[in-house]
Amino acid sequence: MTVTPDDADLRDLLAAARDAAQRAYVPYSSFRVGAAVLTADGTVVPGCNVENASYGLANCAERTALFAAVAGGHRDLVALAVTCLDGDASQPATLMPCGACRQVMVELLPAHAPVVIDGVGATTVDALLPEAFRLS
Numbered sequence: 001m002t003v004t005p006d007d008a009d010l011r012d013l014l015a016a017a018r019d020a021a022q023r024a025y026v027p028y029s030s031f032r033v034g035a036a037v038l039t040a041d042g043t044v045v046p047g048c049n050v051e052n053a054s055y056g057l058a059n060c061a062e063r064t065a066l067f068a069a070v071a072g073g074h075r076d077l078v079a080l081a082v083t084c085l086d087g088d089a090s091q092p093a094t095l096m097p098c099g100a101c102r103q104v105m106v107e108l109l110p111a112h113a114p115v116v117i118d119g120v121g122a123t124t125v126d127a128l129l130p131e132a133f134r135l136s
Protein backbone atom coordinates (compact mmCIF):
# COMPACT_ATOMS: atom_id res chain seq x y z
CA MET A 1 0.00 0.00 0.00
CA THR A 2 1.30 3.42 -0.89
CA VAL A 3 0.23 6.91 0.05
CA THR A 4 -1.46 7.16 -3.35
CA PRO A 5 -4.27 4.60 -3.43
CA ASP A 6 -4.94 2.77 -6.68
CA ASP A 7 -8.31 1.64 -8.02
CA ALA A 8 -8.09 -1.71 -6.21
CA ASP A 9 -7.43 0.05 -2.90
CA LEU A 10 -10.48 2.25 -3.45
CA ARG A 11 -12.66 -0.73 -4.39
CA ASP A 12 -11.59 -2.45 -1.17
CA LEU A 13 -12.31 0.73 0.76
CA LEU A 14 -15.83 0.90 -0.67
CA ALA A 15 -16.38 -2.74 0.24
CA ALA A 16 -15.40 -1.90 3.83
CA ALA A 17 -17.84 1.02 3.83
CA ARG A 18 -20.65 -1.26 2.61
CA ASP A 19 -19.81 -3.75 5.33
CA ALA A 20 -19.83 -1.00 7.98
CA ALA A 21 -23.25 0.24 6.79
CA GLN A 22 -24.69 -3.10 7.90
CA ARG A 23 -23.80 -2.07 11.46
CA ALA A 24 -25.55 1.32 11.29
CA TYR A 25 -27.63 2.11 14.38
CA VAL A 26 -30.61 3.86 12.82
CA PRO A 27 -33.82 3.21 14.82
CA TYR A 28 -35.17 6.68 13.93
CA SER A 29 -34.35 7.18 10.25
CA SER A 30 -33.78 3.63 9.00
CA PHE A 31 -31.22 5.30 6.71
CA ARG A 32 -28.08 3.18 6.83
CA VAL A 33 -24.75 4.81 5.98
CA GLY A 34 -21.30 3.28 6.04
CA ALA A 35 -17.87 4.81 5.57
CA ALA A 36 -14.27 3.72 5.60
CA VAL A 37 -11.03 5.67 5.87
CA LEU A 38 -7.76 4.51 4.35
CA THR A 39 -4.59 5.48 6.20
CA ALA A 40 -1.09 5.87 4.76
CA ASP A 41 0.03 2.56 6.28
CA GLY A 42 -2.87 0.73 4.59
CA THR A 43 -5.14 0.47 7.62
CA VAL A 44 -8.85 0.62 6.86
CA VAL A 45 -10.98 2.21 9.59
CA PRO A 46 -14.75 1.71 9.31
CA GLY A 47 -17.62 3.87 10.53
CA CYS A 48 -21.40 3.84 10.49
CA ASN A 49 -24.06 6.32 11.49
CA VAL A 50 -25.16 6.12 15.11
CA GLU A 51 -28.44 7.79 16.07
CA ASN A 52 -29.95 8.83 19.39
CA ALA A 53 -33.40 9.48 20.86
CA SER A 54 -32.22 13.09 21.07
CA TYR A 55 -32.21 13.26 17.28
CA GLY A 56 -29.63 16.02 16.86
CA LEU A 57 -26.97 13.83 18.45
CA ALA A 58 -26.83 11.46 15.48
CA ASN A 59 -23.28 10.98 14.26
CA CYS A 60 -22.80 10.43 10.54
CA ALA A 61 -20.88 7.44 9.23
CA GLU A 62 -18.16 9.61 7.69
CA ARG A 63 -17.40 11.41 10.94
CA THR A 64 -17.56 8.16 12.91
CA ALA A 65 -14.87 6.71 10.62
CA LEU A 66 -12.71 9.85 10.57
CA PHE A 67 -12.86 10.28 14.35
CA ALA A 68 -12.17 6.58 14.92
CA ALA A 69 -9.10 6.84 12.70
CA VAL A 70 -7.75 9.73 14.76
CA ALA A 71 -8.65 7.97 18.00
CA GLY A 72 -6.71 4.95 16.75
CA GLY A 73 -3.60 7.06 16.34
CA HIS A 74 -3.82 7.65 12.60
CA ARG A 75 -3.08 11.19 11.42
CA ASP A 76 -1.97 10.40 7.87
CA LEU A 77 -5.30 9.73 6.15
CA VAL A 78 -5.39 9.27 2.38
CA ALA A 79 -8.91 8.39 1.20
CA LEU A 80 -12.53 7.98 2.27
CA ALA A 81 -15.39 5.88 0.90
CA VAL A 82 -19.06 6.26 1.76
CA THR A 83 -22.24 4.40 0.95
CA CYS A 84 -25.86 5.25 1.70
CA LEU A 85 -27.53 1.86 1.51
CA ASP A 86 -31.00 3.38 1.66
CA GLY A 87 -30.32 6.29 -0.67
CA ASP A 88 -32.08 6.64 -4.00
CA ALA A 89 -29.75 6.22 -6.98
CA SER A 90 -32.14 8.28 -9.11
CA GLN A 91 -31.62 11.17 -6.67
CA PRO A 92 -27.85 11.48 -6.21
CA ALA A 93 -28.25 14.12 -3.50
CA THR A 94 -29.45 11.31 -1.22
CA LEU A 95 -26.04 9.67 -1.60
CA MET A 96 -23.85 12.69 -0.84
CA PRO A 97 -22.00 13.53 2.40
CA CYS A 98 -23.59 16.26 4.51
CA GLY A 99 -21.98 19.64 5.10
CA ALA A 100 -20.74 18.81 8.59
CA CYS A 101 -18.88 15.78 7.31
CA ARG A 102 -17.37 17.79 4.46
CA GLN A 103 -15.96 20.29 6.97
CA VAL A 104 -14.42 17.45 8.99
CA MET A 105 -12.95 15.95 5.80
CA VAL A 106 -11.25 19.29 5.09
CA GLU A 107 -9.64 19.17 8.52
CA LEU A 108 -8.39 15.58 8.45
CA LEU A 109 -7.78 14.61 4.81
CA PRO A 110 -5.56 16.24 2.18
CA ALA A 111 -7.39 18.56 -0.22
CA HIS A 112 -6.88 16.19 -3.13
CA ALA A 113 -7.69 13.00 -1.23
CA PRO A 114 -10.10 10.75 -3.12
CA VAL A 115 -13.61 10.48 -1.75
CA VAL A 116 -15.49 7.54 -3.26
CA ILE A 117 -19.25 7.99 -3.11
CA ASP A 118 -21.15 4.81 -3.83
CA GLY A 119 -23.46 5.22 -6.83
CA VAL A 120 -21.94 8.59 -7.74
CA GLY A 121 -18.20 8.06 -8.29
CA ALA A 122 -14.91 9.42 -7.06
CA THR A 123 -14.36 13.07 -6.20
CA THR A 124 -12.02 14.97 -3.88
CA VAL A 125 -12.30 16.75 -0.57
CA ASP A 126 -11.57 20.06 -2.27
CA ALA A 127 -14.34 19.52 -4.83
CA LEU A 128 -16.84 18.66 -2.09
CA LEU A 129 -16.12 21.82 -0.08
CA PRO A 130 -14.35 24.53 -2.06
CA GLU A 131 -13.20 27.63 -0.23
CA ALA A 132 -13.68 25.93 3.12
CA PHE A 133 -13.28 27.63 6.47
CA ARG A 134 -9.91 26.91 8.06
CA LEU A 135 -7.83 28.41 10.86
CA SER A 136 -4.53 27.48 9.22
Ligand SMILES: O=c1ccn([C@H]2C[C@H](O)[C@@H](CO)O2)c(=O)[nH]1
Binding pocket: 026, 029, 031, 033, 048, 049, 050, 051, 058, 059, 060, 061, 062, 096, 097, 098, 101
Ligand atom coordinates in the same frame (compact mmCIF):
# COMPACT_ATOMS: atom_id res chain seq x y z
O1 LIG B 1 -23.43 12.47 5.25
C1 LIG B 1 -24.30 11.85 5.88
C2 LIG B 1 -25.65 12.25 5.91
C3 LIG B 1 -26.51 11.58 6.75
N1 LIG B 1 -26.06 10.54 7.49
C4 LIG B 1 -26.97 9.88 8.45
C5 LIG B 1 -27.37 10.74 9.62
C6 LIG B 1 -28.66 10.11 10.02
O2 LIG B 1 -28.38 9.01 10.89
C7 LIG B 1 -29.24 9.56 8.72
C8 LIG B 1 -30.35 10.40 8.12
O3 LIG B 1 -29.94 11.73 7.96
O4 LIG B 1 -28.16 9.51 7.80
C9 LIG B 1 -24.76 10.10 7.42
O5 LIG B 1 -24.36 9.14 8.09
N2 LIG B 1 -23.93 10.76 6.59
Ligand SMILES: [Zn+2]
Binding pocket: 060, 061, 062, 063, 097, 098, 099, 100, 101, 102
Ligand atom coordinates in the same frame (compact mmCIF):
# COMPACT_ATOMS: atom_id res chain seq x y z
ZN1 LIG C 1 -22.56 13.88 7.63
